[in-house]
Amino acid sequence: MKLNKTPYKLLFALLLSGACLFSFRAQDATGIAIQNPRCELLVNPEGIDALQPRLSWEITSNVRGTDQIAYQVLVSSSAEKLSDNTGNVWDSGVVKSDQSIQVSYKGKPLQSGTEYFWKVRIWTNKGESAWSEVQHWSVGLLKPADWQAKWIGYDHAFAWDSVSKFSRLSARYFRKEFSSAKAIKKAMVYVSGLGYYELYINGSRIGDQVLAPAPTDYTQSVKYNTYDVTAQLKQGSNAIGTILGNGRFFTMRQNYKPAKIKTFGYPKMLLQMDIEYADGSHSIVASDDSWKLTGDGPIRSNNEYDGEEYDANKELTGWTNTGYNASAWIKPEVVDVPGGYMSAQMNEPVRVVETIKPKAITKIANGNYVIDMGQNMAGWINMHVKGDKAQRVELRFAETTKSDGDLYVANLRDARSTDVYTLKGGSEEQWHPRFAYHGFRYVEIVGYPGVPKIEDFEGQVVNDDLQNVGSFETSNPLINQIYKNAYWGIRANYKGMPLDCPQRNERMPWLADHATGSYSESFVYGNDSFYAKWLDDIEQSQKPEGQLCDVAPAYWNYYSEDFTWPATYLVVADMLYDQYGDKEPIVKHYASMKKWMNYMRDKYLKDNILTKDKYGDWCVPPESPELIHSKDTLRGTDGHLIATAYYYRMLTLMKRFAGLAGKSRDIAEYDAMASKIKATFNQTFFNAKTKRYSNNSVTSNLLPLYFGMVPVEDRKAVFKNITDKILIENKGHISTGVIGTQFLMRMLTDNGRADIAYRIASNTDYPSWGYMVKNGATTFWELWNGNTAAPQMNSQNHVMLLGDLLVWFYENLAGIKTESAQGFHKLVMKPEPVAGLTFVNASYKSVSGMVKSNWKKEGSSFSWEISVPANTKALIYVPATSAAGVSESGKSLTGNPDVHFVKMEAGRAVYRVNSGDYSFKSHI
Numbered sequence: 001m002k003l004n005k006t007p008y009k010l011l012f013a014l015l016l017s018g019a020c021l022f023s024f025r026a027q028d029a030t031g032i033a034i035q036n037p038r039c040e041l042l043v044n045p046e047g048i049d050a051l052q053p054r055l056s057w058e059i060t061s062n063v064r065g066t067d068q069i070a071y072q073v074l075v076s077s078s079a080e081k082l083s084d085n086t087g088n089v090w091d092s093g094v095v096k097s098d099q100s101i102q103v104s105y106k107g108k109p110l111q112s113g114t115e116y117f118w119k120v121r122i123w124t125n126k127g128e129s130a131w132s133e134v135q136h137w138s139v140g141l142l143k144p145a146d147w148q149a150k151w152i153g154y155d156h157a158f159a160w161d162s163v164s165k166f167s168r169l170s171a172r173y174f175r176k177e178f179s180s181a182k183a184i185k186k187a188m189v190y191v192s193g194l195g196y197y198e199l200y201i202n203g204s205r206i207g208d209q210v211l212a213p214a215p216t217d218y219t220q221s222v223k224y225n226t227y228d229v230t231a232q233l234k235q236g237s238n239a240i241g242t243i244l245g246n247g248r249f250f251t252m253r254q255n256y257k258p259a260k261i262k263t264f265g266y267p268k269m270l271l272q273m274d275i276e277y278a279d280g281s282h283s284i285v286a287s288d289d290s291w292k293l294t295g296d297g298p299i300r301s302n303n304e305y306d307g308e309e310y311d312a313n314k315e316l317t318g319w320t321n322t323g324y325n326a327s328a329w330i331k332p333e334v335v336d337v338p339g340g341y342m343s344a345q346m347n348e349p350v351r352v353v354e355t356i357k358p359k360a361i362t363k364i365a366n367g368n369y370v371i372d373m374g375q376n377m378a379g380w381i382n383m384h385v386k387g388d389k390a391q392r393v394e395l396r397f398a399e400t401t402k403s404d405g406d407l408y409v410a411n412l413r414d415a416r417s418t419d420v421y422t423l424k425g426g427s428e429e430q431w432h433p434r435f436a437y438h439g440f441r442y443v444e445i446v447g448y449p450g451v452p453k454i455e456d457f458e459g460q461v462v463n464d465d466l467q468n469v470g471s472f473e474t475s476n477p478l479i480n481q482i483y484k485n486a487y488w489g490i491r492a493n494y495k496g497m498p499l500d501c502p503q504r505n506e507r508m509p510w511l512a513d514h515a516t517g518s519y520s521e522s523f524v525y526g527n528d529s530f531y532a533k534w535l536d537d538i539e540q541s542q543k544p545e546g547q548l549c550d551v552a553p554a555y556w557n558y559y560s561e562d563f564t565w566p567a568t569y570l571v572v573a574d575m576l577y578d579q580y581g582d583k584e585p586i587v588k589h590y591a592s593m594k595k596w597m598n599y600m601r602d603k604y605l606k607d608n609i610l611t612k613d614k615y616g617d618w619c620v621p622p623e624s625p626e627l628i629h630s631k632d633t634l635r636g637t638d639g640h641l642i643a644t645a646y647y648y649r650m651l652t653l654m655k656r657f658a659g660l661a662g663k664s665r666d667i668a669e670y671d672a673m674a675s676k677i678k679a680t681f682n683q684t685f686f687n688a689k690t691k692r693y694s695n696n697s698v699t700s701n702l703l704p705l706y707f708g709m710v711p712v713e714d715r716k717a718v719f720k721n722i723t724d725k726i727l728i729e730n731k732g733h734i735s736t737g738v739i740g741t742q743f744l745m746r747m748l749t750d751n752g753r754a755d756i757a758y759r760i761a762s763n764t765d766y767p768s769w770g771y772m773v774k775n776g777a778t779t780f781w782e783l784w785n786g787n788t789a790a791p792q793m794n795s796q797n798h799v800m801l802l803g804d805l806l807v808w809f810y811e812n813l814a815g816i817k818t819e820s821a822q823g824f825h826k827l828v829m830k831p832e833p834v835a836g837l838t839f840v841n842a843s844y845k846s847v848s849g850m851v852k853s854n855w856k857k858e859g860s861s862f863s864w865e866i867s868v869p870a871n872t873k874a875l876i877y878v879p880a881t882s883a884a885g886v887s888e889s890g891k892s893l894t895g896n897p898d899v900h901f902v903k904m905e906a907g908r909a910v911y912r913v914n915s916g917d918y919s920f921k922s923h924i
């Protein structure tokens with residue numbers, strides 16, 4: 001049975017898909033009919049290296065208070081077997097449980113290269129569901145011995161290549177013909193091509209992913225992809241072709257700073273095809289030295305930083321079909337294995353996720369044309385062009401322009417960011433690069449034949465194809481634009497790993513840039529598999545003694561032994577637990593996290609103060625426009641204060657993790673260390689008279705306050721120092737950098753001053769997010785003064801200054817929040833109807849289902865519509881002067897079986913509600 005819509009959709013090994021097409025039978029004794037069941041498909045690829053996949057499903061119901069009380073899962077070796085409701089691989093039986101996410105498979109041992117089919121049904125307190133649609137997963141090649149293929153490549157440059165600081169290495173093309181005598185039942189391909197590959201069979205491109213596979217430290221881990229290619233193979237002769245790009249494997253700056261930059265060698269590939277014939281027999285086609293190779297194709301050069309050069313006159317017409325004359329091709333070498341552990345890529349692939357039209361095209365003084373995409377984006381241009389043979393068109397990319405309209409490229413450093421296309425001539429040609437992407441809004445077109453028109457160019461947006469899970473809109477257009485900028489900035493920096501920026505000669509997965517950021521991002525994109533993969537990257541960067549790299553995968557040799565950047569390891573695992581209810585990453589990484597904590601303790605904890613910090617509160621708003629880093633000691637924060645507060649915070653996480661990982665014996669030790677550190681921290685940095693920490697910067701005070709280190713009796717005073725600093729000294733402006741900004745908005749709100757948080761968020765003068773918007777930003781800047789600062793470190797598309805802003809948008813402004821560690825099985829909905837906003841409409845597709853919160857203020861009346869997903873419960877806080885004035889769907893709440901009054905608290909009526917849709921009204 002084929003479930004794939006596209007004929008050669010990428011199959012993850014162990015792809016798990018939850019299904020939720022439930023048509024409820026109205027069986028409840030109360031006679032409530034359940035109508036219009038909503039159907040959504042939840043795709044949850046997980047559990048790769050554990051041979052215990054986890055299954056998730058989503059429940060929809062139009063009846064309030066629907067709770068799952070039991071489930072049954074069936075897994076079979078074929079879809080047909082499932083149709084008579086037998087699970088010949090696993091029948092869970094009826095399991096009494098409300099669990100609907102991450103249900104562990106407990107059937108027979110799973111076999112390499114095998115496909116499995118499954119379905120689920122549930123019982124609820126309101127009735128029973130029908131069986132879900134059948135879903136499937138396929139298991140990859142689990143053991144090294146399953147691979148018969150050999151790594152092949154060519155460990156030399158070709159005559160036309162150059163290997164230097166700006167290496168130019170042509171793409172490598174591989175092909176193989178083979179014949180299959182018998183009728184084919186099924187064929188699967190397992191392939192990895194490093195840095196990047198494209199795969200073709202009998203003239204068809206296989207899969208729609210680009211920049212595959214996901215980048216890793218290839219000496220530690222190598223990802224492969226799996227495709228069902230049954231539809232592309234035929235009985236008789238067949239041809240396979242692959243193209244290899246350089247990606248992060250053959251790094252361009254390999255001779256430049258070898259101590260700093262890792263390179264892995266020349267591109268190489270591994271491919272294995274398993275063909276199952278109609279008669280039940282199998283055969284394998286595998287990469288080896290019987291293949292053919294050339295580097296003399298159209299892609300003359302490719303790398304992520306400098307761009308791609310394509311000469312259409314060099315096209316190898318027909319090379320992916322049978323019968324191609326490859327006599328000029330050479331035999332590939334069987335090369336060394338890259339070294340890393342082979343595993344199927346479980347994070348979503350990178351794809352062209354959207355195509356956008358340019359907004360304008362303008363002729364500039366030098367006679368060239370510049371197109372404006374209207375949006376800073378990451379991807380490439382798909383160009384249409386007609387002209388003479390050998391005509392050369394250059395596309396130069398930049399984020400901004402100078403005042404004369406020319407490109408501003410100083411902030412790209414030495415990344416050349418230029419694609420070159422040489423025409424073959426004749427009819428219209430169409431082209432985009434395959435192995436290079438750019439971060440850009442503007443493109444200068446050099447040498448285009450005739451007058452270029454807008455219709456000749458399309459921007460293709462390239463990033464990990466994560467589900468868009470959130471929507472957020474308010475009555476303030478500035479806040480909406482800030483949200484839109486975040487949406488574009490986050491996606492631009494997803495390239496199989498979270499990057500710092502997509503444009504300059506860096507594009508590195510710096511850890512702190514996505515610490516609390518990963519949590520903010522999780523409200524916009526379903527990023528659980530993406531970040532689970534990143535935790536593996538971080539773990540693989542660990543040295544035997546325990547150090548973690550500041551970038552992971554560790555493409556740069558940056559083991560600064562800073563504390564705050566690597567702490568992201570723990571912060572992201574914690575996020576996955578809270579947002580997705582997934583404790584597996586914590587269990588998996590606990591030992592490595594502990595090793596790192598111990599390493600830092602043993603080397604740098606001196607008398608309970610952590611004495612190592614490299615970056616400080618990175619990128620606080622500087623005092624003068626051209627500065628990158630502030631020189632004013634009152635703006636920054638003492639590195640020892642930051643590191644020690646962070647160490648304390650990480651101990652609290654380790655304490656939590658120890659419980660989850662079954663290491664509760666460690667808890668006492670973490671506790672003891674935490675209390676010693678807290679005491680010394682306060683003795684060292686706290687001035688009991690002024691109630692200030694250190695130099696009284698906002699970050700100095702907020703870290704201990706938010707982390708729970710301030711003595712209870714001093715909390716109010718410390719908070720007042722923060723609000724005085726913001727309101728009086730900074731006139732309502734932000735003064736934090738990458739560290740403080742991760743907690744600022746929640747810290748203000750938790751202490752009752754959401755109004756100050758809103759003021760910070762709605763500013764349009766320096767420094768503020770709104771200042772960026774006002775100055776034309778369509779993403780986020782690296783620096784608060786990104787329109788005036790020196791170019792060396794002035795990306796227009798960094799996400800690190802986002803901090804907890806989007807967490808605050810969703811959890812506080814909209815009031816959509818999971819109860820700790822619940823993965824939205826239990827919610828806390830507490831909106832902040834701040835002065836200045838008249839409405840907020842938000843939705844979030846959580847792992848437990850769709851949550852909605854739309855509120856509106858009209859005079860003193862407050863209305864609030866919410867959706868609490870089936871099988872979940874919420875504690876809700878309705879802004880109200882009194883509970884008596886609160887109604888739901890036009891009726892008083894007395895006797896409402898699904899809404900239970902708890903208490904009045906600080907201007908809110910608090911209720912426990914069952915799942916369902918509600919419409920509240922109150923007086924405020």
Ligand code: RAM
Nearest residue numbers: 500506510512513615800
């Ligand atoms: C910059 C990066 C990144 C930051 C590091 C410390 O070069 O762009 O954003 O984390 O420095």
